Every structure is written in structure tokens, then in C-alpha cells.
Amino acid sequence: MDWLQIIILALIQGLTEFLPISSSAHLILPAQLLGWQDQGNSFDVALHVGTLTAVVVYFRHEVMAMTQSFFRSGFSKNMERDAKLAWAVIWGTVPVGLVGLIFSAFDIVDLYLRSIPVIATTTIVFALLLWWIEKRAVARRDEYDIGIKDIMVVGIAQAMALVPGTSRSGATMMAGLWLGLSRSAAARFSFLLSIPVIVLSGGLTTLKLIQQPQAVHWGELFAGFSIAAVSAFTCIHFFLKLIDKIGMMPFVWYRLALGAVLLTIIFI
Structure with a gap:
């Protein structure tokens, strides 16, 4: 890969992973529209580790509080609220984990869903x-006031986002809003849910990488990781600052415009 491709793909991953506009769609499109060679599994892993690092660092206090509370009261009848939130993240990850394993086993995304018509739709x-x-x-x-039914709804929404173009953050935030969470609460819960999901998806990609003998270009991987991490951290910070003020409509208009462009490309 040349440096322009590295920078653009890393910025796309970092800026779109946590916005309701689908990072997977935006990573697929450059290769299809610009004729770029596929970046490969190792680079995908580096980008995922970058965004994982960003969300863990940004929510480090919440993650630490949830972890400590989970081991302190997570198996008692009178759980602390941080332990309940930790369980919510765990149970909310189950649907996407199960569906992701099925999709991976049959290679459903690569064979049937990584196309411009699917993404446009x-x-x-x-x-x-x-x-x-x-x-x-x-x-x-807020995110501390959700029950098991709410968690399952958000979890199922997250599983649906395995289809490119859906947006994991968009689907989970949409489900949170529908359940009565505030915009910022829906966003925070969505971002916390992303931690195990990115670990799972990165782990599956790493397993595929181990099975495929490839030369590792460490400079490219480190550059992609760094750019994705910094851009993702910046995106999370400003998104949470602005979401209660601007709402979701800017992202709705963006998605509609992007869909219209993709449909135009299909029928030209």
C-alpha cells in the first residue's frame, strides 16, 4: 500500500467506527470505487486495535469502575450499578457473537454482502x-437504568449491523433511543458495547491472518494503528460533546446522500 491509502483508510476507520454511518461500508468503498488493492487482514487488525485502544483509553475510568464493581458485587443479589452495566455489556455482546461466528463459518459477508448494492440498500x-x-x-x-429486555434489543440490533452499511454504532444507538435512553446515554452504551465486539472481530481476523502466510509490513501497521487511534479518540470526544445538541439528523442526511451516490454509481 502507498501512504495515501494507509492514511485515508486509517482515518476512515477512526472517524466512522463510532459514528452512525458504518465504518465497514466506508472501508469497502475505496477499494471498489478507486480500484485500490485490498488492504489485507493484517492492516484490518491494526485499524481495529487502534479504535479499540481509543475507546478503552477514553472510557478508562468507566471501564475500571465496571471491572472492579463486577468482581466486587457482580454475582450478588445487590449488585452495584457499575456491575449491572458490566453485565449489560456482556449480555449485549452475546447476539453479535453468535451471529458473527455463523457468518464467519460460512464466509457470508465476503461472499454475499460486501457489494455496493447491499451497502446502498x-x-x-x-x-x-x-x-x-x-x-x-x-x-x-440513562445507560445505568436498563433491563434484560432492553439489553437484548440493543444486542440484536448490534448483530444486525454485521451487514455492511448498517453501522454498529448507528444500530445500537437507534435501539437505545427507541428504548428511551437519552442520545448521550445511547451513545455511551454503544461505545462501551464496542469494546468486546472489536476484540471479537479483531480476534477472528487475527485467526484468519495466522492461517494465511503473509509478509508483515510493520511500518504500515503501526501507522494505521496510530492514525486510527488518534482519529477515533477525537471522534468520540466531539461526538459526545455535540450529540445532545445536534441530534441524529445530520447523520440521517449524510446516509441518504451517500445512498443516493451509491445508487447512481450502480445505474450509471
Whole structure:
């Protein structure tokens, strides 16, 4: 890969992983639209580790509190609220873990879903769903005030986001808003949910990498990791600062515009 491709792909991963616009779609599109050679599994792992590092560092206090509380009261009847949130993250990851294993076993995404028509469809459909929910959402709760049914709804939404163009963060935030979470609470829970998901997806990609003998270009990997980490950290910071003010509509309009461009490309 040349340095322009490294920088652009790392910025795309860092800036779109935590926005409701689908990082997977944006990583697929440059190769299909610009004719770039596929970046390979090792570079994908580096980008995922970069975004994982960003979210763990940003939420380090919350992660530490959840971990300590989990081992202190996570198996008692009177759990602390941080232990309950830790369990929410664990249970919310189960659906995407199960579906992800099935998709990986049959290579469903690579064989059937990594295409511009699929991305265009999911981009537009989920934009309209996000629009509908945003207009009807009533913020009543935060991420500490969710039950098992709420967790399962968000978890199933996250599993649906395995389809490129859906957006993991978009699907989980949309589900959170529908359940009555505030925008910032839905975003925080979505970002915390991303930690085990990125670990799982990065682990699966690493296993594939181990099975494929490839030359490792450490300079490219470190550059991708660094750029993805810094851009993701910046994105999380400003997104949480602004989301209660701007709402979800800017992302709805962006997705609709992107979907329209993709449809144009398909039919030209």
C-alpha cells in the first residue's frame, strides 16, 4: 500500500467506527470505487486495535469502575450499578457473537454482502429508520437504568449491523433511543458495547491472518494503528460533546446522500 491509502483508510476507520454511518461500508468503498488493492487482514487488525485502544483509553475510568464493581458485587443479589452495566455489556455482546461466528463459518459477508448494492440498500433503509426513531424518541433514562429486555434489543440490533452499511454504532444507538435512553446515554452504551465486539472481530481476523502466510509490513501497521487511534479518540470526544445538541439528523442526511451516490454509481 502507498501512504495515501494507509492514511485515508486509517482515518476512515477512526472517524466512522463510532459514528452512525458504518465504518465497514466506508472501508469497502475505496477499494471498489478507486480500484485500490485490498488492504489485507493484517492492516484490518491494526485499524481495529487502534479504535479499540481509543475507546478503552477514553472510557478508562468507566471501564475500571465496571471491572472492579463486577468482581466486587457482580454475582450478588445487590449488585452495584457499575456491575449491572458490566453485565449489560456482556449480555449485549452475546447476539453479535453468535451471529458473527455463523457468518464467519460460512464466509457470508465476503461472499454475499460486501457489494455496493447491499451497502446502498442498508445505508438508505437504516437512515430512514434512524429518522423515524429520532423524531419519536423520548429521553427518560440513562445507560445505568436498563433491563434484560432492553439489553437484548440493543444486542440484536448490534448483530444486525454485521451487514455492511448498517453501522454498529448507528444500530445500537437507534435501539437505545427507541428504548428511551437519552442520545448521550445511547451513545455511551454503544461505545462501551464496542469494546468486546472489536476484540471479537479483531480476534477472528487475527485467526484468519495466522492461517494465511503473509509478509508483515510493520511500518504500515503501526501507522494505521496510530492514525486510527488518534482519529477515533477525537471522534468520540466531539461526538459526545455535540450529540445532545445536534441530534441524529445530520447523520440521517449524510446516509441518504451517500445512498443516493451509491445508487447512481450502480445505474450509471
